[in-house]
Amino acid sequence: MQRGRTRIALLGAGAMARAHAAAYVALADVELVEVPARDDARVQALLEDREVDAIDICLPSAVHARFAIPALAHGKHVFCETPMALTLDEAHAMRDAARSAGRLLQVGLLMRSVAEYRHIKDLTGSGVHGRLLGLSTWRLGSYLRPDAPDRKAHYGDPTTELMTFDLDFATWLMGKPTRVSAAGTGGITALLDYADGRHATIAASGLMPTGMPFTAGFRALFEDAAFELQQVFENGPPRVAFTIAEGKSPPRPVAAEGGNPFEIELRRFVDCIAGRADPKVLDADRAIEALTLSLDVRRAISAAPGAGS
The missing domain is CATH 3.40.50.720 (NAD(P)-binding Rossmann-like Domain)
Structure with missing residues (x-):
């Protein structure tokens, strides 16, 4: 060596x-x-x-x-x-x-290293578009179908296999919610409520038709603007559309500065080992928070009216 x-x-x-x-x-x-x-x-x-x-x-x-x-x-x-x-x-x-x-x-916690997600985090902190009012995310695949081409690439319930990434994104932006509700089986929607009236809607599915490519994205609504990200995963890097809408103007593309998110997060890991970076960004406690929320979503599904009937 x-x-x-x-x-x-x-x-x-x-x-x-x-x-x-x-x-x-x-x-x-x-x-x-x-x-x-x-x-x-x-x-x-x-x-x-x-x-x-x-x-x-x-x-x-x-x-x-x-x-x-x-x-x-x-x-x-x-x-x-x-x-x-x-x-x-x-x-x-x-x-x-x-x-x-x-x-x-x-x-x-890969979303913390993806340029478009980091862009929303920076805007939330700067207040340049006003206060973040709400967030909607989705992560939609077909892996739960028996004929899905990516069936062997995934291992668990959508609440952990898919939602964990977006639950972490929501808490990164908005903190810990005061209430969690959810419904669905295989295709799940969770609602995170906050004491100040804000909310986040987190959707995940493993039941999309197998001919539909895996998609993920979000809408972030600020007081003065709305951002939307759509990512379509087929072969190779995803096709990405990231836009902002302000006032009466139609949505326009946003250029978010970034790079390979895997390289960014692993660069941070190596720099943390060397004492050159703050380990808090990808710390185990942040992952535990996201896992706790995913388990809260699962419990909320079990407790929903009609669950198990």
Whole structure:
């Protein structure tokens, strides 16, 4: 290993692992080791290797804790994908392991690194368009259908598999809601109410027709403007339309400054290891907040009139 480079072991396969690998290759101060998670002996050897600085976990959410906790106990920093875990007990155990070991545990809250989402965060703070009044988000796929081409790429209920990203976006902008209500099965809509009268509507579905590409986006309504993002995922990078509407003028395109969001978040992870960046942006506590909200949504569905009937 060349001194001055951060050595990171990447666990996993599939599209997410490939996206992380490509991002690391773009970082000149990273040395990447890719490891199939099925190779238990090699994983264990890497955990014990003092030359490995960090572990990046691109595996199904149900096994994040299984790999993260031993890695932290061996003194490795850890980056894992969203959702951080499927239960709060596992998420808390991961966070506690990081604190006990004095190591970083960062989570891929990817929307915080996507240019258009960051643009809305900046505007919310600046007040240039007035106060943020409300937010609507959607994340719509077909993965729950038996013939869906991406069925094997997803693993869980839409409340965690899809909504976690947008629940984190909503709390990043608006804070913790005072009330959560929700309805649906497979295709779910959640309403987050805030004490000051604002609200956020979060929609997620795994039941769209299989011929429809995966789509995600948002509408953010400010006092003096409305922004809309539409992303269509087919082959390669998404097709993106990001617009602003003000007054009587028709919507016009917005140029949001950004880059590859995977590279941005993993650049931050490497810089946090080196003490050059604030770890709070992708901290495990933020991921736990999003997971808590996704579980609140699931409970709200169970408690809704007619649920289970």
